[in-house]
Amino acid sequence: MSDFNRGYARTVPADRADMSVDAGLRSFMLGVYNKVALGLVLSGALAYVTSSVAPVRDMLFQVTADGRFAGYTLPGMVVVFSPLVLLLVSGFAMRNPTAKSTSMLYWVIVSLMGASLGVLGLVYTGTSLVSTFLITATAFGALSLFGYTTKKDLSGFGSFLIVGLFGLIIASVVNIFLQNSMMAFIISVVGVFIFAGLIAFDTQRLKMTYYQLAGNDEAMGVATSYGALSLYINFINLFQFLLSIFGDRR
Numbered sequence: 226m227s228d229f230n231r232g233y234a235r236t237v238p239a240d241r242a243d244m245s246v247d248a249g250l251r252s253f254m255l256g257v258y259n260k261v262a263l264g265l266v267l268s269g270a271l272a273y274v275t276s277s278v279a280p281v282r283d284m285l286f287q288v289t290a291d292g293r294f295a296g297y298t299l300p301g302m303v304v305v306f307s308p309l310v311l312l313l314v315s316g317f318a319m320r321n322p323t324a325k326s327t328s329m330l331y332w333v334i335v336s337l338m339g340a341s342l343g344v345l346g347l348v349y350t351g352t353s354l355v356s357t358f359l360i361t362a363t364a365f366g367a368l369s370l371f372g373y374t375t376k377k378d379l380s381g382f383g384s385f386l387i388v389g390l391f392g393l394i395i396a397s398v399v400n401i402f403l404q405n406s407m408m409a410f411i412i413s414v415v416g417v418f419i420f421a422g423l424i425a426f427d428t429q430r431l432k433m434t435y436y437q438l439a440g441n442d443e444a445m446g447v448a449t450s451y452g453a454l455s456l457y458i459n460f461i462n463l464f465q466f467l468l469s470i471f472g473d474r475r
Contacts, residue, residue, distance in 0.1 A: 253435045253445060254373070260331065260453035261460065267332075268339030268461070275343025286344060293475055294347035305341045308334045324446025331450045331457075338461060345468065353472040360471075361464040368421055369456070372428030383426035389419050409469070416466035420459045427455045 275281050285301035286294060297305060315330055345354060372379065393416055400408045431452040438444045 249439055250432065250435050253449065254431065256449050257431060257452045257456065258369075260449065261456050264331070264335040264453065264457045265460065267335055268342055271336060271339035272342035272346060275340050276346030277343075282343065282347075285340070286347060288347060292347065294344055297344075301341075304337055307337045308341075311337075322447050322451075324443055324450065327447045327450035331454050334454065335457060338458075342461070345465070348474060349468060349472040350475055353468065357468045357472055358464060361460060361467055364421065364463065365424055365456075365460050368424040369428045372425035373432060375425075375429065379426045379429045382422065383430070386419050386422045386426060389415070390423070393419055413466045413469040417463060417470070420463040420466065424456065424459045424463070427452070427459060431456075 275285055282288065283298075285298055285304060287296040287298060289295050311330065311334055319326060319330070393412060396408070396412050396415075400412060431448070434448050434452070435445070438448055
């Protein structure tokens, strides 16, 4: 996983990396984007089920009499933290990843995250969810296009964002105990900028990965799944941070 997670080869000839038309690259990126899109569709469907189907909802979430979120059940906590556990474990366990195993990892994580996103339907209004999703999708498209077309090397910027991401995680954990609304707002604003930047960075990283691996079908399959997972996680986090800032609560 580390081969595709946050690094890419920097020995790619400039004339290849700057090619505006490359059928192979287009096919590779289209495969990544299709996988992200299907992942978002699956996540949306599962989120709807876990927020609207009473038996499933009550298995994962504690709700008030009027249907608002009041907390997680034990199975709900398992679903929420399982994607993180899987990511950490797979980083050590999958030393020689295959296209099949990484694709399976992608769909399992997407399914678990989708199920956990049902909480958003219990906290925010449907109008807020739809409008924020459209804003996120538009921003995602623009940022990914920038990462794909820019000739500026974003690797240094990406390293800065990753350091910021660790700081964001620490601040979020601390605020779980502090429950400070101002700190939560600052975390959300910083989170928007970090994941917006990561979308552009990861897109460029995927482009460089293609030039590094072109011709190796198995490695390209692995890169497609890991690339889709990176962009999917960026999208979901950007969506949630935007929702926490602009969303209307039920």
